[in-house]
Amino acid sequence: MHEIRIGDHGIIGDLHTAALVGLDGTIDWWCTPRFDSPSIFAALLDAERGGHWRIAPDAGLAPWTAGQRYVPRTNVLVTTFQSDQGTVELTDFMPVGPARGPAPEIHRRVRCVRGSARMDVSYAPRFGYAQRQPVFVLRRHGLMAWDGYDDVLSLSGPADVEWNMDGHTATMALDLRAGMSAWFVLRADDDEVHPVRDYRPSQKLEMTKRWWTQWASQLVYDGPYGDAVERSALALKLCSYHPSGAIVAAPTTSLPESHGGHRNWDYRYAWLRDSAFVVYALDRLGFDGEVVAFLDFLKRVARRRTSQHIQIMYGIDGRRDLPESTLAHLRGYHGASPVRIGNAAATQFQLDVYGELLETASIWARHHPLSEGLWKVLRDLVDWTAHHWREPDFSIWEARQVPKHYVYSKVMAWTAVDRGISIARTCGLTADVDGWRKAADEIHADVLERGWDAERQTFVQAYGERQLDAALLVIPKVRFLPADDPRVRSTVQAVRRELGAGAPDLLYRYRSEDGLSGDEGAFIVCSFWLAQDLALGGDLDAGEQLFRDLLRRVNHVGLMAEEIDPHTGEQLGNFPQALSHAALLNTAYILERMRARLGAAAPVRDAPPDQGTIV
Numbered sequence: 189m190h191e192i193r194i195g196d197h198g199i200i201g202d203l204h205t206a207a208l209v210g211l212d213g214t215i216d217w218w219c220t221p222r223f224d225s226p227s228i229f230a231a232l233l234d235a236e237r238g239g240h241w242r243i244a245p246d247a248g249l250a251p252w253t254a255g256q257r258y259v260p261r262t263n264v265l266v267t268t269f270q271s272d273q274g275t276v277e278l279t280d281f282m283p284v285g286p287a288r289g290p291a292p293e294i295h296r297r298v299r300c301v302r303g304s305a306r307m308d309v310s311y312a313p314r315f316g317y318a319q320r321q322p323v324f325v326l327r328r329h330g331l332m333a334w335d336g337y338d339d340v341l342s343l344s345g346p347a348d349v350e351w352n353m354d355g356h357t358a359t360m361a362l363d364l365r366a367g368m369s370a371w372f373v374l375r376a377d378d379d380e381v382h383p384v385r386d387y388r389p390s391q392k393l394e395m396t397k398r399w400w401t402q403w404a405s406q407l408v409y410d411g412p413y414g415d416a417v418e419r420s421a422l423a424l425k426l427c428s429y430h431p432s433g434a435i436v437a438a439p440t441t442s443l444p445e446s447h448g449g450h451r452n453w454d455y456r457y458a459w460l461r462d463s464a465f466v467v468y469a470l471d472r473l474g475f476d477g478e479v480v481a482f483l484d485f486l487k488r489v490a491r492r493r494t495s496q497h498i499q500i501m502y503g504i505d506g507r508r509d510l511p512e513s514t515l516a517h518l519r520g521y522h523g524a525s526p527v528r529i530g531n532a533a534a535t536q537f538q539l540d541v542y543g544e545l546l547e548t549a550s551i552w553a554r555h556h557p558l559s560e561g562l563w564k565v566l567r568d569l570v571d572w573t574a575h576h577w578r579e580p581d582f583s584i585w586e587a588r589q590v591p592k593h594y595v596y597s598k599v600m601a602w603t604a605v606d607r608g609i610s611i612a613r614t615c616g617l618t619a620d621v622d623g624w625r626k627a628a629d630e631i632h633a634d635v636l637e638r639g640w641d642a643e644r645q646t647f648v649q650a651y652g653e654r655q656l657d658a659a660l661l662v663i664p665k666v667r668f669l670p671a672d673d674p675r676v677r678s679t680v681q682a683v684r685r686e687l688g689a690g691a692p693d694l695l696y697r698y699r700s701e702d703g704l705s706g707d708e709g710a711f712i713v714c715s716f717w718l719a720q721d722l723a724l725g726g727d728l729d730a731g732e733q734l735f736r737d738l739l740r741r742v743n744h745v746g747l748m749a750e751e752i753d754p755h756t757g758e759q760l761g762n763f764p765q766a767l768s769h770a771a772l773l774n775t776a777y778i779l780e781r782m783r784a785r786l787g788a789a790a791p792v793r794d795a796p797p798d799q800g801t802i803v
Contacts, residue, residue, distance in 0.1 A: 191235045191522060192216075194443055195743040195759035198256050198265040199423070202282035203430035205292055206439040208232060208763070209280050211254045211744075213244035213267055220292050220376040223429060223436050223504055224456045226316045228341070228376075233442060233527050234518040239314030241374070243278055243298055245269050246306040246361070256745050262400035263422055264393070265745070274303025276364065285399035287392040292376045295389045298362065299369035309360040309372075315339050317515050317529070321356045327381035331358060334379075342378040344387065346370045408474035411780040412790045416739050419746035420769040421473060424466050427766045432488075433481030434458035434504040435466050438750070438762035444524035445708035445751055445761050452524055454531050455762040457510060459501045460486070461584065462767045464544035469773035471552055479552055483562055486545065490565045497576070498569065500538045501531065510534040537591065539581040542573045543600025543607075547666060550607035553615055563617055570608030571620070574627035577601040584659050589703030593651040595639035596659035602631040603666045632668070640675065646682035647675070655700035656686050658714035664724050665717070665778075671724035680721050687714075689754040693737040709751030709760040712741070716771035723782045731782075732791055735775055748772070 197208040197216075205225065207218035216231035216238070230238030245252045250271040257266055267278040279297040283289070298307055313322050315335035322333035322341075330344040331351055343358075345351075349370075351358045362370055373387045403425065409417050427436050438455035445451040467479045489506050490498060499508055512532040520527050549558075549566055558566075583594035605628040612619035638651045649657035660679055664671035687696045694710035695718060715738055723731030742748050743759060748768040750761030783790060 193758055194232075194521070194749055194761075194763050195747075197743075197747070197763065198258070198267075198280075198745045199426055199439070199747065199764060200263055200265050200280050200282050200294070201426040201439070202284045202288055202292055203425070203428055205282075206426055207280075207282070207294060208440070209256075209265055209267065211256055211267065212242070213254070213269070213278050214240050214242040215280070215294070216240050217440055218294070219439075219456070223439050227318065228313050228315065230314065230318055230518065232440070233521055234318065237314065237318045237518060239312050239318055240310065241294075241312070242308070242310040243296060243372070244308060245271070245276060246308050249273065249306055258419070258422075258745055259397055261404040261418065261422075262397050263426055264397055264400070269305070271305075274305045274366070275301050276305045276307065277301055279393070281393060281396050283392045283396050285395065287395035287399065291378060293387070293392075294374040295387075295392060296372045296374075297369055297389065297393070298364070298372075300364035300366050302366055304363070304365045307362040307364060309345075309362060310357060311343060311359070312357040313341055314356075317527075318518060319515075324351075324353055324356075324358055326351060329383045330381040332379060332381055340377060340379045342375045342381045343372065344375075344381055344384045345372045347383065406474045409776070409780070411776060411783075413735075413739065413776050413779075416742065416746060417473070417773060417776050419742075420772045421470065421475070423747055423764050423769050424470060424766055424773075425475075425478070427466070427764075428478060428481070429458075429504040430481075432505055433478075433483075433485035434502070434506070435463040435478075435482060435766060436504060437462045437501075437767065438765050440762045441529060442524075442527040443521050443749065443760070443762045446524075446706060447522065447753070447760075448524050449706040449708070450524070450526065451704060451706055451708055452520065452526060452528055453533075453762070454512070454528050455765075456504075457501045457531060457534070458485070458504055460489075460498070461500065461538070461541050461544045462770070464541075464548040465770040465774070466766050468548040468551060469770045469777070471548070472777045473773060476556075479548075483549070483552070487561055487565050490569070497537050497572065498541060499534060500536060500541050501534050508534070533582075533586040533588075536582040536586060537579070538583055538586070539573070539577065539579070539597040540584050540594075540600035542569050543603035543666065545569060546604040546607040546611075550610050553611045558611070558615060558617070563611075563615075566608065566611065567617075567619055570605055570624060573601050573604040573608075574620075574624055577605075577627065577631050585657075585697060585702065587702040587704075589701070592653075593638070594657070595635060595647050595649060595651070596657060596662065598631055598635045598639065599660075599663055599666065599668050602628055602635070602668060605631065635668070644682065645675070645678040647679045649698060649700060653700070655698060656683055657700075658683055658687050658695050658697045658711065658717065661714065661717035661721050664721055671721060672726060676721070677725060680718070680725070684718065689752075691754055693734055693741070694752055694754050710754045711751055712738070712748055712765070712768045713750075713771045716768075716775045719775050720778045723779050728779070728782050728786055728788055731775075732779060735779060736791070738772075 231240035441454035442452035512530040514526040580591035689710035749759035749763040
């Protein structure tokens with residue numbers, strides 16, 4: 189089976205789980221019934237063993253090219269195959285909203301719109317992260333796959349075409365002419381295989397498109413980057429888990445940060461930091477429902493905390509235990525091992541999380557009332573920060589070594605206390621404002637004294653050390669210092685100089701030792717932070733140009749992973765990455781705000797990304 193790149197995918201989902209669909213018509217990643225469930229299809233992590241579901245033209249009959257696009261304002265994905273012989277469209281979606289039933293479903297429609305085509309269907313589910321092979325049972329309207337234990341899948345398809353069994357893979361050849369189409373419906377946890385029409389796929393397609401269009405209509409943005417902003421918002425919604433309000437950092441695990449590397453982590457959990465950045469962005473764009481849902485999730489997990497500090501990530505159902513282990517039987521994406529599930533960073537103390545949460549809450553509190561329960565949670569977080577900010581931590585990048593006094597963490601501790609004061613005063617809420625102000629002043633002075641390298645005229649990554657950290661670019665955004673402060677300007681220059689990744693728009697997040705082996709790519713979020721700093725510092729044209737350069741880094745359907753290979757431009761890391769898309773939205777918002785403040789004309793709207801091609 190052909191292995192395609194991380195960025196050669198679109199994503200579909202139903203707010204419970206998500207699936208990646210490659211440009212070659214292959215669903216090569218899907219966990220069900222939830223984001224953090226064991227995989228059914230994992231060919232992305234092992235093309236031979238992982239499992240897949242492919243619908244594509246017979247390559248032996250004619251050379252085909254493929255492209256992908258989304259139905260506008262939706263997460264319904266269309267892959268188009270073209271050759272001299274004909275044109276075929278493959279439409280993929282998961283029912284959402286009223287169209288969704290009690291269990292996840294994947295609907296696939298293959299339609300010939302020109303000429304003729306023979307479509308090959310290859311269906312190879314692999315249960316439990318490919319640790320259990322399926323037992324196929326042919327039924328009148330399709331087939332059932334059983335793992336021998338409790339998991340079962342039903343696949344309905346064309347009744348007049350036979351399935352062929354080759355070991356643990358079922359295949360079908362489908363001959364189509366212009367105007368002909370066929371539906372396939374895959375259902376989890378269903379041992380009945382009904383006729384396709386019983387699942388009402390055409391109706392569910394229209395209902396799903398309508399639901400996504402109505403959701404996207406809430407978007408409040410009138411700038412020149414509407415296509416990128418809307419697609420990022422839709423991608424972020426796909427990362428949300430409707431039953432709890434949690435937001436996953438990404439719907440995948442173990443996609444590497446460098447080719448063949450070992451920095452492969454499971455991102456299918458709710459990082460409070462990443463979630464705060466996401467809801468901060470969605471709040472600015474008019475999506476109140478997602479903010480309310482996440483704040484409810486925050487209340488639940490914060491009330492149940494058993495350790496002194498709040499945990500940095502939780503399961504999407506709020507569970508605390510996320511033990512990390514490896515799946516040695518999977519070779520990893522293009523051979524990058526190990527494949528990990530769970531995440532040991534869940535046990536780390538990361539001081540900065542308090543700042544991101546309070547920053548988001550303070551924006552929300554400007555326009556919405558805070559419940560008594562939410563304020564109690566937030567007040568406890570600020571109190572804890574005010575009393576524990578002097579402790580070392582592991583900070584935003586989750587280094588796996590001894591904790592340090594990271595400057596970014598101290599800045600975000602100041603942010604937590606400062607925003608707590610702001611909320612209390614603005615909303616007239618009871619709090620130890622005087623004690624908080626004293627703590628905020630102490631943190632501020634401590635950072636200026638111990639986090640500043642006077643010789644090199646830059647803030648540093650950690651007290652007493654010389655290395656830099658691109659997270660320092662957040663200093664003006666949280667108003668720790670103004671963007672035009674000489675210390676901020678010189679820090680920005682130092683970060684660009686010392687952390688540049690070759691291309692003018694790319695940055696490494698740091699170059700210091702972190703207790704891990706191997707390399708990593710350029711971190712997309714850091715480049716967006718740089719664009720924000722340039723605009724906030726008055727150089728709107730430079731910030732605008734950098735932002736436009738970064739938008740050219742998105743893939744063919746407007747999605748981004750965590751990192752970029754500075755040598756090849758390929759996307760690296762888990763995909764799509766919520767933090768990357770949140771940074772895109774926040775940068776677009778800041779550029780629009782600064783443009784209005786300076787009375788600058790909006791740039792010409794960029795063309796949307798091309799649809800991508802694969803032979």
